[in-house]
Amino acid sequence: xxxxxxxxxxxxxxxxxxxxxxxxxxxxxxxxxxxxxxxxxxxxxxxxxxxxxxxxxxxxxxxxxxxxxxxxxxxxxxxxxxxxxxxxxxxxxxxxxxxxxxxxxxxxxxxxxxxxxxxxxxxxxxxxxxxxxxxxxxxxxxxxxxxxxxxxxxxxxxxxxxxxxxxxxxxxxxxxxxxxxxxxxxxxxxxxxxxxxxxxxxxxxxxxxxxxxxxxxxxxxxxxxxxxxxxxxxxxxxxxxxxxxxxxxxxxxxxxxxxxxxxxxxxxxxxxxxxxxxxxxxxxxxxxxxxxxxxxxxxxxxxxxxxxxxxxxxxxxxxxxxxxxxxxxxxxxxxxxxxxxxxxxxxxxxxxxxxxxxxxxxxxxxxxxxxxxxxxxxxxxxxxxxxxxxxxxxxxxxxxxxxxxxxxxxxxxxxxxxxxxxxxxxxxxxxxxxxxxxxxxxxxxxxxxxxxxxxxxxxxxxxxxxxxxxxxxxxxxxxxxxxxxxxxxxx
Amino acid sequence: xxxxxxxxxxxxxxxxxxxxxxxxxxxxxxxxxxxxxxxxxxxxxxxxxxxxxxxxxxxxxxxxxxxxxxxxxxxxxxxxxxxxxxxxxxxxxxxxxxxxxxxxxxxxxxxxxxxxxxxxxxxxxxxxxxxxxxxxxxxxxxxxxxxxxxxxxxxxxxxxxxxxxxxxxxxxxxxxxxxxxxxxxxxxxxxxxxxxxxxxxxxxxxxxxxxxxxxxxxxxxxxxxxxxxxxxxxxxxxxxxxxxxxxxxxxxxxxxxxxxxxxxxxxxxxxxxxxxxxxxxxxxxxxxxxxxxxxxxxxxxxxxxxxxxxxxxxxxxxxxxxxxxxxxxxxxxxxxxxxxxxxxxxxxxxxxxxxxxxxxxxxxxxxxxxxxxxxxxxxxxxxxxxxxxxxxxxxxxxxxxxxxxxxxxxxxxxxxxxxxxxxxxxxxxxxxxxxxxxxxxxxxxxxxxxxxxxxxxxxxxxxxxxxxxxxxxxxxxxxxxxxxxxxxxxxxxxx
Numbered sequence: 014x015x016x017x018x019x020x021x022x023x024x025x026x027x028x029x030x031x032x033x034x035x036x037x038x039x040x041x042x043x044x045x046x047x048x049x050x051x052x053x054x055x056x057x058x059x060x061x062x063x064x065x066x067x068x069x070x071x072x073x074x075x076x077x078x079x080x081x082x083x084x085x086x087x088x089x090x091x092x093x094x095x096x097x098x099x100x101x102x103x104x105x106x107x108x109x110x111x112x113x114x115x116x117x118x119x120x121x122x123x124x125x126x127x128x129x130x131x132x133x134x135x136x137x138x139x140x141x142x143x144x145x146x147x148x149x150x151x152x153x154x155x156x157x158x159x160x161x162x163x164x165x166x167x168x169x170x171x172x173x174x175x176x177x178x179x180x181x182x183x184x185x186x187x188x189x190x191x192x193x194x195x196x197x198x199x200x201x202x203x204x205x206x207x208x209x210x211x212x213x214x215x216x217x218x219x220x221x222x223x224x225x226x227x228x229x230x231x232x233x234x235x236x237x238x239x240x241x242x243x244x245x246x247x248x249x250x251x252x253x254x255x256x257x258x259x260x261x262x263x264x265x266x267x268x269x270x271x272x273x274x275x276x277x278x279x280x281x282x283x284x285x286x287x288x289x290x291x292x293x294x295x296x297x298x299x300x301x302x303x304x305x306x307x308x309x310x311x312x313x314x315x316x317x318x319x320x321x322x323x324x325x326x327x328x329x330x331x332x333x334x335x336x337x338x339x340x341x342x343x344x345x346x347x348x349x350x351x352x353x354x355x356x357x358x359x360x361x362x363x364x365x366x367x368x369x370x371x372x373x374x375x376x377x378x379x380x381x382x383x384x385x386x387x388x389x390x391x392x393x394x395x396x397x398x399x400x401x402x403x404x405x406x407x408x409x410x411x412x413x414x415x416x417x418x419x420x421x422x423x424x425x426x427x428x429x430x431x432x433x434x435x436x437x438x439x440x441x442x443x444x445x446x447x448x449x450x451x452x453x454x455x456x457x458x459x460x461x462x463x464x465x466x467x468x469x470x471x472x473x474x475x476x477x478x479x480x481x482x483x484x485x486x487x488x489x490x491x492x493x494x495x496x497x498x499x500x501x502x503x504x
Numbered sequence: 505x506x507x508x509x510x511x512x513x514x515x516x517x518x519x520x521x522x523x524x525x526x527x528x529x530x531x532x533x534x535x536x537x538x539x540x541x542x543x544x545x546x547x548x549x550x551x552x553x554x555x556x557x558x559x560x561x562x563x564x565x566x567x568x569x570x571x572x573x574x575x576x577x578x579x580x581x582x583x584x585x586x587x588x589x590x591x592x593x594x595x596x597x598x599x600x601x602x603x604x605x606x607x608x609x610x611x612x613x614x615x616x617x618x619x620x621x622x623x624x625x626x627x628x629x630x631x632x633x634x635x636x637x638x639x640x641x642x643x644x645x646x647x648x649x650x651x652x653x654x655x656x657x658x659x660x661x662x663x664x665x666x667x668x669x670x671x672x673x674x675x676x677x678x679x680x681x682x683x684x685x686x687x688x689x690x691x692x693x694x695x696x697x698x699x700x701x702x703x704x705x706x707x708x709x710x711x712x713x714x715x716x717x718x719x720x721x722x723x724x725x726x727x728x729x730x731x732x733x734x735x736x737x738x739x740x741x742x743x744x745x746x747x748x749x750x751x752x753x754x755x756x757x758x759x760x761x762x763x764x765x766x767x768x769x770x771x772x773x774x775x776x777x778x779x780x781x782x783x784x785x786x787x788x789x790x791x792x793x794x795x796x797x798x799x800x801x802x803x804x805x806x807x808x809x810x811x812x813x814x815x816x817x818x819x820x821x822x823x824x825x826x827x828x829x830x831x832x833x834x835x836x837x838x839x840x841x842x843x844x845x846x847x848x849x850x851x852x853x854x855x856x857x858x859x860x861x862x863x864x865x866x867x868x869x870x871x872x873x874x875x876x877x878x879x880x881x882x883x884x885x886x887x888x889x890x891x892x893x894x895x896x897x898x899x900x901x902x903x904x905x906x907x908x909x910x911x912x913x914x915x916x917x918x919x920x921x922x923x924x925x926x927x928x929x930x931x932x933x934x935x936x937x938x939x940x941x942x943x944x945x946x947x948x949x950x951x952x953x954x955x956x957x958x959x960x961x962x963x964x965x966x967x968x969x970x971x972x973x974x975x976x977x978x979x980x981x982x983x984x985x986x987x988x989x990x991x992x993x994x995x996x997x998x999x
Contacts, residue, residue: 034885080983081983082908082982082983082986083983083987084912084982084983084986084987084990085911085912085915085986122881122885125881125885147911150902151902151903151907152902154901154902154907155901155902155903157901158892158896158901161941161944162944162948165945165948165949166881166948166949172949173945173949176945176949177938177941177945180937180941181934181937181938181941184901184934184937185931185934188930188931188933188934189927189930191911191914191930192914192918192923192926192927192930195911195914195915195918195926196918196923198915199915199918199919
């Protein structure tokens with residue numbers, strides 16, 4: 014039982030999607046409840062991963078191994094360490110919320126909508142637990158299909174453009190990664206095992222090429238400046254659930270890729286190119302922060318804020334100290350909660366007003382007090398208010414950055430001002446003040462379902478902000494091990 | 505003279521003989537019952553193909569047997585490729601039943617020509633002499649020319665058949681000229697004999713290379729590689745859809761076998777001369793095929809250009825056998841079996857794609873424009889899902905067979921040191937992803953323009969579903985097929 018927990022986390026949602034498709038969109042009630050049941054079941058099977066996790070070990074746990082493609086020595090090899098395990102829980106949890114968020118809003122082809130999210134959830138769990146290069150790649154690329162359909166079929170007016178841009182951008186990166194994976198396979202004498210690659214000696218020139226191939230793939234996914242332009246489009250056009258999964262999980266895949274592939278497999282190239290990575294991260298943090306400031310569309314604003322926050326994550330990885338890397342990982346999880354909540358909040362308003370323009374709102378607090386309280390809370394978390402999860406990660410990364418170099422830390426710290434500026438200014442214009450127009454005056458406050466979704470996230474954000482120890486404890490020894498590994502040259 | 509005549513061992517050629525006899529039987533039966541009972545010919549053809557499959561399976565011993573004065577070979581490779589051919593033809597017949605019946609094209613000739621074309625392919629697959637190869641090729645090609653023109657009322661089909669015939673004759677001419685050169689240089693028509701002569705190194709090299717160029721040109725023509733690809737879009741577009749499906753599927757297996765037999769079994773001594781030729785043509789095909797497919801509005805034309813690019817990928821595997829002049833059995837077999845795997849995967853996908861075109865066509869209506877796919881998800885979510893699988897598989901997205909086929913080929917190419925080539929190839933598959941995605945976009949994001957109910961028969965529906973599920977299942981469990989490709993090839997090459 015314990016041995017196949019990861020397989021369950023992957024295949025319960027995917028196989029659960031089959032009856033969802035079969036039930037069909039005509040039986041709406043049944044589809045919703047069944048999808049919810051599958052999503053909850055998918056979340057429940059991941060909980061033993063946390064409970065049974067041995068925090069003192071730095072290696073892989075819950076390992077499953079079976080031959081898959083013997084012809085190319087590809088294995089069905091799964092396992093998690095302290096870095097990847099939290100993301101599986103986060104992903105399965107977010108899926109439950111996404112199903113709840115699409116409860117009434119999605120009117121057309123609801124079965125396909127729910128099914129696509131369930132499949133994606135399983136594929137994402139696969140990405141986080143795959144320890145075989147091909148298996149990882151297969152999950153990584155297959156997860157594009159449901160997202161493409163979600164953006165294109167249930168998105169906004171410019172959805173087709175956004176869906177194509179999303180797909181082709183991401184594919185561009187992953188195809189180069191495929192070449193790098195095959196190269197590593199041949200270089201290692203016929204192994205696709207990622208852990209074997211960690212110990213494979215590689216010369217500096219191939220290291221740099223491999224780093225770049227991985228970089229293209231993961232930078233697009235993170236997304237890092239200057240390959241970030243697909244994200245605002247995708248976010249703006251995607252339905253709320255799509256935005257939530259994109260921001261909360263999909264972006265983390267790129268960052269996770271850096272930790273699992275780039276840093277341990279090609280550490281020397283990572284050290285050599287670290288200045289570039291730090292520069293790109295700081296550009297994302299500062300420049301994109303300014304870009305976010307001038308947005309008039311709320312979803313776009315949050316999308317840019319996501320890029321800026323992910324800049325923090327990549328910054329944390331490439332300063333190579335414990336607090337920085339752990340801070341980056343905490344930031345990833347925290348951003349998963351907060352960005353999901355922010356997009357859900359915008360979704361709540363969009364469902365009522367069918368507008369995402371800041372100018373169409375004003376004084377929402379007067380008509381939706383409960384909602385406004387939660388929205389303001391998440392906005393505070395987004396700008397890194399102490400006692401929320403947003404603060405912990407940013408603070409740790411800034412500490413790490415100052416250790417590394419004062420000016421890098423200084424530049425990173427400007428995000429505290431910028432983040433507060435763009436988030437709170439948006440809040441001021443949307444939530445506070447006089448009631449903006451008649452439409453706002455007629456708004457109804459959130460119902461119990463919406464309250465449940467946002468409330469759960471608020472609890473998570475607060476809990477992580479007040480007591481981050483359970484999160485850092487889990488990842489501590491894995492990060493320690495990673496940094497020791499990265500510090501060793503492979504030349 | 506007559507007392508020297510020895511009756512050859514007919515046993516290895518049993519499937520061919522059976523098919524030939526049955527083709528005559530169908531011809532005869534159709535003469536008597538054709539006008540009233542058309543189903544008899546169809547049934548007999550299907551029974552024949554299943555019978556061939558049974559014979560091939562029963563006689564499959566993995567041994568290499570030569571017969572007909574060493575002109576015909578029966579080995580593991582030929583048995584496996586023939587089985588694949590039968591299945592492709594059977595699928596084509598089932599897919600096309602209703603379409604041909606609706607248009608009055610299910611005449612006896614159709615079945616007889618299909619059977620002769622199949623016979624031609626089988627002979628190509630089993631050829632161990634240049635003459636047998638040419639014989640099989642001509643039998644296949646002439647039957648295909650006839651099939652393309654089977655709808656006599658359609659001027660477009662007739663034009664396509666004319667183009668196919670003229671260009672096909674040119675291609676065959678190139679091949680024959682190349683063969684004559686090689687015969688002149690080596691003094692042998694047998695493929696093994698050519699290989700031996702090359703091995704001993706007594707042959708005149710300039711004549712050989714001269715012949716090789718023509719030979720490769722002829723092979724490239726049949727595979728539809730750039731710059732010998734001109735016929736593909738016109739024939740695909742002009743022929744009735746089931747015939748397009750036929751031209752685009754089983755003959756690719758035969759053409760692959762031809763390339764393998766001639767270049768690897770025969771002219772392996774010249775590998776360093778033909779590898780660069782194939783490389784250039786592969787890259788051109790991948791590039792041009794993918795770029796030109798974007799501009800198409802007709803799905804048959806689009807699939808034609810996609811076929812060109814897919815054959816390019818296949819050849820990428822075929823040219824990666826020898827690394828820097830060093831011949832290693834494992835590397836070589838690895839590369840050639842990746843090409844074989846690619847061919848079989850491609851045939852499976854392309855049949856499904858054309859099958860969907862047939863699904864949407866009905867009496868008096870050809871669903872061959874991309875527009876016809878609009879909103880298919882609203883009309884039939886199940887079949888939209890099947891087409892989605894085909895498209896993503898062709899684009900090389902996992903978990904579908906197309907991905908693992910590309911993966912195998914790329915692995916072979918990178919192993920042979922062509923890393924930059926692999927990078928360019930994957931970049932073009934990014935371009936290719938665009939037009940496959942467009943089909944998915946039409947099906948899922950747009951509203952239907954054609955809201956007529958789908959009237960296709962149960963046989964087509966079941967087969968298309970099976971086809972789609974097979975593409976997905978072989979993607980989830982790709983091991984078996986890849987291993988079969990590898991072992992049959994290894995056995996055939998060592999035997």
